[in-house]
Amino acid sequence: MLAELGFSPRRVAINGSLRPPGADGGTAPRPDLAMVLDARGDATPVCTRLREDEDLGGVPIVVSVEPADLELGPEMLEAHELIVAPFTAAELAARIARARRAVHGIAEDEVVRSDRLELNLATYQVTVDGEPVDFTYMEYELLKFLLTHPRRAFSREALLSQVWGYDFYGGARTVDVHVRRVRAKLGSEHATKIKTVRRVGYRWEA
Amino acid sequence: MPTDTDLTLSNRDYVMRTVEERGVRFVRLWFVDVLGMLKSIAIPVTELETVLEDGVGLDGSALEGGARLAERDVIAYPDPRTFQVLPWHPTSIAARMLCDVRLPDGTPFPGDSRHALRRVLTQAAEIGLTMQVGAEIEFFLFEEETDPSKPPVPLDRGTYFDLTPLDDGSDFRRRTIEYLEQMGIPVKASHHEVAPSQHEIKLAHTDALSMADAVTTFKLAVKEVAREQDVFATFMPKPLEHESGSGMHVHLSLFEGERNVFFDPEEGPLSATGRAFLAGVLAHARELTAVTNQWVNSYKRLAGGFEAPEYVSWTRHARSALVRVPSSRPDREAAARIELRSPDSACNPYLCFALVLAAGLRGIERGYQLGGETGDEPLPGARALPEDLREAVTLFESSELVREVLGDRMCDWYVRNKRREWDEYRKTVTEFERSRYLRAL
Numbered sequence: 001m002l003a004e005l006g007f008s009p010r011r012v013a014i015n016g017s018l019r020p021p022g023a024d025g026g027t028a029p030r031p032d033l034a035m036v037l038d039a040r041g042d043a044t045p046v047c048t049r050l051r052e053d054e055d056l057g058g059v060p061i062v063v064s065v066e067p068a069d070l071e072l073g074p075e076m077l078e079a080h081e082l083i084v085a086p087f088t089a090a091e092l093a094a095r096i097a098r099a100r101r102a103v104h105g106i107a108e109d110e111v112v113r114s115d116r117l118e119l120n121l122a123t124y125q126v127t128v129d130g131e132p133v134d135f136t137y138m139e140y141e142l143l144k145f146l147l148t149h150p151r152r153a154f155s156r157e158a159l160l161s162q163v164w165g166y167d168f169y170g171g172a173r174t175v176d177v178h179v180r181r182v183r184a185k186l187g188s189e190h191a192t193k194i195k196t197v198r199r200v201g202y203r204w205e206a
Numbered sequence: 207m208p209t210d211t212d213l214t215l216s217n218r219d220y221v222m223r224t225v226e227e228r229g230v231r232f233v234r235l236w237f238v239d240v241l242g243m244l245k246s247i248a249i250p251v252t253e254l255e256t257v258l259e260d261g262v263g264l265d266g267s268a269l270e271g272g273a274r275l276a277e278r279d280v281i282a283y284p285d286p287r288t289f290q291v292l293p294w295h296p297t298s299i300a301a302r303m304l305c306d307v308r309l310p311d312g313t314p315f316p317g318d319s320r321h322a323l324r325r326v327l328t329q330a331a332e333i334g335l336t337m338q339v340g341a342e343i344e345f346f347l348f349e350e351e352t353d354p355s356k357p358p359v360p361l362d363r364g365t366y367f368d369l370t371p372l373d374d375g376s377d378f379r380r381r382t383i384e385y386l387e388q389m390g391i392p393v394k395a396s397h398h399e400v401a402p403s404q405h406e407i408k409l410a411h412t413d414a415l416s417m418a419d420a421v422t423t424f425k426l427a428v429k430e431v432a433r434e435q436d437v438f439a440t441f442m443p444k445p446l447e448h449e450s451g452s453g454m455h456v457h458l459s460l461f462e463g464e465r466n467v468f469f470d471p472e473e474g475p476l477s478a479t480g481r482a483f484l485a486g487v488l489a490h491a492r493e494l495t496a497v498t499n500q501w502v503n504s505y506k507r508l509a510g511g512f513e514a515p516e517y518v519s520w521t522r523h524a525r526s527a528l529v530r531v532p533s534s535r536p537d538r539e540a541a542a543r544i545e546l547r548s549p550d551s552a553c554n555p556y557l558c559f560a561l562v563l564a565a566g567l568r569g570i571e572r573g574y575q576l577g578g579e580t581g582d583e584p585l586p587g588a589r590a591l592p593e594d595l596r597e598a599v600t601l602f603e604s605s606e607l608v609r610e611v612l613g614d615r616m617c618d619w620y621v622r623n624k625r626r627e628w629d630e631y632r633k634t635v636t637e638f639e640r641s642r643y644l645r646a647l
Contacts (some may be wrong), residue, residue, distance in 0.1 A: 123227045124220050132228060134291035136390060137220040156464060172464040173338055177412040181390040 001089050002035065005096070014039055014046050018056060030055060030162060033096060036063040036079070043069070047078035055162065058149050060099035062092075104148035105206075112147050114206060117190050119147055133185050138164065142178050143186075146194060150206035153197040175201070217286035218258050221303075225251050228291060230299045235262060235284050236422070237305040238319050240619050241271045241500065242554025244422055246302075247282070258284060261308070269307065269317040271623040280315045282307050288419060293388040294430040304419055316615035319556035323415055326560045326611060330460075330567060335467070337563050340394070340411035340457035340543075341421055343551045345428060346445050347378060347403045347437050358445055360403030361437060378431060379405055385427045391420045401449035411457060414563065418555040421454070425551070443499070443550035444506040451507030451514060454551040457532075458562065459543040469542035475522060475533040476542065484520060484529060484544050485576040486569020487562055491518050491528060491548070493605035494561045495591055496598040496624060498549040502631045505594045507550060515548050517588040519580035527580050528591070548591065557612065557620075564611040595631075599624045 002009040010020035010031070020031060034050050036043050043063050050056050063079035070084070081099035083092060100106045107113065110122040116129045124140055126133045135143065145163050146154075154162070156175040164174070179202055183191035193205045225233070233254055235247045245268060249257055266280030284303035291301045307318040314321040330337060348358040379396040386393055386409075394408040409420055425441055432439035444451035460467045460483060470477030476484060499508060508514050513526045521527035528548055535541040549558050568574070578585060592598035602608055603621050612620070 124223050125227050134224075134228070134293075134388065136290060137217045137287060139390060140220065173336065173461055174413060177410075177416070180392045180410060184387040184392045185390060 001092060004089050005093050007033070009035075014042055018046075018050060018053060030165070031059055033099065034059045034061045036061065039063070040066075040069060044078050051078070054158075058103065058152075060096075060103040062095055062099050105150065106148065112144075114147060114150075114193065114204075115190070117147075117186070117193075119144055128187060128190060135182070135185060139178055139182050139185070142175075143182050146202065146204040150204045153200045153203040155201040159201060217289075221258065221286045221289045222255060224289070224291070225254060225301065228299055228301075230291065230301045232298070232300045233257075233284075234292070234300060234302040235282055235305050236302050237269065237282055237307055238422060238554065238556065239269045239271045240317055240319060240554065240557075240616060241623060242319065242422070242552075242556065243271070244426060245269075248300075258286060261305075266307070266309075266315055266317060269315065270619045279310055280307050281310060290389050293385045294427070294434070302423075304422075316613050317619055319554055319560075320415070320418070322612055322616060323418055323556040323560040326564050326567075327414055330563060333567075334462050335567075336461045337414045337559070338411045338459045338461060338543075339414045339417040339559060340409060341417060341555075342406055342408045342453075342455040342457075343421065343424060343441075344399055344404060344406045344450075344452035344454070345439055345441050345551060346401070346452060347405065347432065347439050348445075350436050350438050358440075360401075360446075378435060378437075379407065381434070382407065382428055382431045385431065386424065389423060389427070391423060391427075399450065401446065404450065404452065411459070414559045418559055421551075421555040441551040443501060443504045443552055444510060447506075447510075450512040451510060452551055453507065453514065453547065454549045454553065454555075456546045456549055456558070456562070457543050458546065458566070460566075466539045466542050468544070469539040471537060474536045475531045476544070479570055480542065480544070481576040482569045482574050483566035484531070484569070485574035486566045486572075487529065487544070487546065488518050488520060488577070489569065489574055490561075490565035490605070490607050492589060492592060492598075493601050493608055494558075494565060495548065496595070496602035496620075497557045497561055498546075498553055499591075499598065500553055500595075500624065501550075502595050502627060504550050504552070505592070505598075508548070508591055509593070515591065517580070517584040517590055519584055519588055520544075520576075521580050524580055524582045526582075561608065561611055565607060568607060595624060596628050599628065 012018055012020050034056065036046050039046055043065070047061055047063065050059065050061055061079045062081045062083060064083050064085050066085055080102050081095045083095045105112055106121065110120060112119045112121065118127045121144070126135060126140065126143065142159065142163050145159070156172045159175045160172060179194055183194055195203045195205050197203050224230070230251055232248045232250060235249060235257070237245050239245060247262060247264065249262065261281040261283040263279060263281050266278040282305035284305050286303065288304040289301060291299060304320065306320060307315040309315055327337070346358070347361050349361060351359060383393045383396060392410040394410045396405065396407040398404070399406045407424070409417065409424065411417070412420065428439045441452060460479070468476055468480035468483070470480070499505065508516060515526055515528040517528065519527040520529040520531060522531050522533045528546070530545040530547060532541065532543060532545060546562060580588065592601060599621055603617065609617055
């Protein structure tokens with residue numbers, strides 16, 4: 001059903017590593033969503049582990065439960081969204097959209113907005129005042145990450161591993177360089193929204 | 207962590223979607239020849255998906271500069287990470303990607319300058335080091351004039367840091383900076399230079415490969431703005447005999463993770479590693495001059511005073527040394543760097559950065575000792591930089607470091623180009639000769 005909605009799901013066991021494997025044996029890119037299935041009483045500890053994981057911390061969580069599981073009580077609120085099985089694809093899509101909006105501020109139409117800046121996740125396009133701004137892929141990915149994790153400061157290392165995902169010869173300074181490029185392209189008004197946090201890294205000021 | 211394959215696939219997807227959303231009509235595939243001259247193949251977007259996958263075939267002798275011998279098949283693979291919509295095509299939208307050039311069997315083409323630089327960067331990365339490069343690029347603007355026998359006419363009589371109305375170039379610089387920023391090339395500063403109609407733009411530091419790409423893009427952006435404004439721009443190292451030439455001062459620092467290894471507040475102005483790196487750059491400077499200063503005309507800049515370096519030397523305060531070690535902010539880690547002052551903006555930036563980094567790394571690996579600092583006069587026994595292209599090419603050709611870094615094929619192509627240039631120059635009867643000899647002899 002997730003595949004029908006345009007996702008490429010990868011399955012992990014709840015008692016093993018929660019980070020999904022990549023196509024060629026390495027680790028996969030950071031997922032857009034975590035869906036917890038058939039976990040019963042383990043759902044809450046799994047949610048806690050997901051939230052505390054360094055790489056998966058900000059990923060929206062949808063927990064699928066059986067009607068009987070609802071009696072397990074309020075700790076189920078660890079999830080960003082619950083869905084009671086059986087459900088339809090349309091309901092799942094709606095629940096996923098709600099979870100993503102709750103976590104990242106992503107609207108129904110896959111657009112993230114911050115004042116007059118719009119970033120469209122479906123088309124990769126960014127506009128300021130309706131005018132397109134042309135980013136390279138990594139600049140776009142960095143802006144997307146900061147914009148969808150507002151008000152949280154990230155270290156250069158965290159951004160390197162979350163956005164670039166591999167350490168190439170640009171090193172940690174790459175992050176500074178890309179931040180500078182993104183700021184230059186955003187123009188003065190929005191450039192200041194990427195705050196430099198002294199001795200930490202960067203933060204998107206919503 | 208995402209793997210390289212995952213990233214390449216999402217990069218390609220990004221390129222395909224952007225082309226569609228932005229209505230891009232043509233994509234220009236860029237590569238440079240061994241002299242750093244930009245070449246471009248335009249492909250219609252209908253071909254883009256295939257080209258991203260399979261590359262595009264071309265005659266590799268196009269990369270050998272002017273002095274090519276035989277055709278050879280090579281394949282240019284666009285690097286989707288360098289995809290960028292070009293800001294100077296407002297009506298029909300075009301984009302560019304820089305290419306990696308390979309032989310049909312998939313191995314890197316020995317004449318690919320980008321690959322030569324990447325190879326050195328990979329070696330540095332293996333010992334945990336990354337190089338950051340900043341560049342100050344100078345150029346002249348002249349009135350559009352089609353007759354090359356007439357001397358070029360500057361647009362203004364402005365000088366150092368002059369502002370309007372003497373400086374007709376401030377609009378020009380503003381426009382150029384807008385283009386550069388739209389292309390993700392942040393500018394630190396720009397000002398009118400010492401000579402009439404001479405300008406300088408400082409590019410903010412970045413990793414060496416991005417900077418070489420940025421310098422290449424920069425030169426085209428400047429020429430595009432010049433075309434829009436009906437003037438012409440030149441990166442010729444010494445266009446006016448009695449004025450300063452145009453250089454490209456290169457600022458270098460080395461990082462281990464987030465730590466600048468040139469920084470040492472106790473030892474200042476450079477750490478022991480920084481001193482060994484600098485010693486390496488100085489020890490090999492003469493061998494590299496054929497690349498940092500690759501044209502017959504480059505040596506007119508080096509010979510002509512105006513603070514251009516003539517000797518292998520370093521300094522903190524003096525004016526015309528080969529390397530300056532800025533020391534105005536000794537407490538700031540980010541400011542610890544060296545400034546190489548010999549390169550001119552008409553060099554091949556890929557080969558220039560590759561060789562300078564390799565020379566510095568050799569200094570570190572072999573523990574070269576840094577000699578004394580120079581004052582306003584060269585130290586006794588200071589070695590002079592090559593006086594002309596011929597001398598530079600001879601030093602370059604016999605350099606073991608150069609051969610190791612660039613490979614024999616690349617070296618030989620380079621030398622063949624430069625020898626041919628020198629031979630043509632040798633045969634030229636100049637104004638100097640006519641004015642001295644025509645009547646007197």
